[in-house]
Amino acid sequence: MPNRCYEIHVSGSVDDRLLVELPGLTIGPPEVRTVLYGPDLDQAALYGLLDQLQALGLDLVEVRTTDDASL
Structure with missing residues (x-):
């Protein structure tokens, strides 16, 4: 089963x-945008990560889940 x-x-x-x-x-x-890959997070951890991205001055474009066994 993929992660x-x-x-x-x-x-x-x-x-x-x-x-x-x-x-x-x-x-x-x-690319014109950067794609960061990370592990599955609970909702609180995901919001913490998004806050950290904002604090670093990064402009969020999209967040999506994917099944990828290589990560």
Whole structure:
């Protein structure tokens, strides 16, 4: 059974300096927007992560769940 994870799309690119502030997340291929991948979170943890993205000045575009056994 595949694992559920989150895809978090933000405008622009996220460099390694910012990624250090987001433990547990990885970056997808660079595009006009950056796709961060993270594990399945409970709702409180997801809202905490979204607050952290905002505090880092990232512009949230989209959040969705996906089934991906590689994460």
